[in-house]
Amino acid sequence: MKIEYYQNFEKELKAGLKKQASLSVKHFVSSFESNDEIEKWVWEYLPKLEKNRHSCIRHELFVNLVYPTLKNGFYSEDYNSTLWLGKLIQNIYQTGKLFEELGGLCEIDFYRKCYEIDPTQSEASKLLLVSLLNWFSYCEHEWPSGILYGNNGATIEQCEEIRDEVQFALTLPVEAQDKEFIAGFLTKLSEYEARLNKRINAD
Template identity: 30%
Template sequence: MSTPQLDLWDAYLEAENHGLRSERTDALERFLDSFAELTQTGKHDWALTLASSIVDDGASTPIRMPLFRSVLLPALESAIAHRTPGAARWLAGFAQHIYKCSDLRPRLVDGTLAEHALLETALDHDPDDDHSRRKLLDLLVSRLNYTLHELPSGVLYGHDGASVDQCREMLEELDDFTRHADRLGLVGDYANLVAKCRFHYNTYSQYLTDRRGASCYADYLSQVSDA
């Protein structure tokens, strides 16, 4: 990025640190206007460097929505389309920004911009990307724990009780989780969680198929444990 844009970027960061909201907004608008004059390659490369510094290196650079929409999102989507290693992981790092964009909601619903899907895309583009694998594993741990947090009432899928097909789907996801954990040498760390999930996904599916006169899943579990 050339000197004029760098100066405006520094001025924006200074406004973020010390300025009023109006000063911050004006500084960002001036930067974005100047940024738009750069070559496509210049914009693309700078945006990817910024995204990487934030997601991978933990830089505390403030990313306001206009900056995300005008600078980061176009560059990251272009990089993903060209299978650039890391690009999908960087976009996943801005999941909260994506959720706030109403026009992107359909792509959240169909899964293409969901954090989980973006991390899987990152691994598809680079199977050796263990940074993305670790982030995906952490995300899956949260999902697995969530499915069990209403026990002994039942296994959850989203906000509702899981169906037989959904239990089967979660078992497949559990196999994916185990594969990723094994790649990272972390299978032992999650052995109890995996065993608990596998037991309840299978048992809850059986309960839905044949309740054996049980009044609820907790009652069914007591029958299983007594058998």
């Protein structure tokens, strides 16, 4: 591995020399001689890699170096690898092949897996809670029209699933403002369920 290629890439990127930067990053990727060398670099540099405005790290670095390392760790149920797949979910989304390869898992799935691997790790618990709260916020964003599940209105069964997730979220380190949001969301969910039941009974 020739680190000077990576150093040149960083300098050229900052200087706005896109073509030179692209060439340097390709040379850098090609300079690795073993998987062990790749893994060593990934774990040393991963926390330092800058994300763009789309919350992605450089595509060539992700696809050729970072992703293979994290994927192997994920399949071995390694906590850190799984956590970083969640953090770099936008890179996965932008590369459809990798998204399919990982079974279509989303950010929340990786953080939930981290929690299952080691529930004592506070970072995974916090990130999982944030993901759940974001999902609840999406579910209610068309209120008072209804509660969403995906792109459609939730069914009775899906409302039960959402309620289970809410109860699970409350077992995580929830702050007062989050509890207030959850309470309001549960009120809307109950009202929506009542509407559905009324409609079913009317039919």
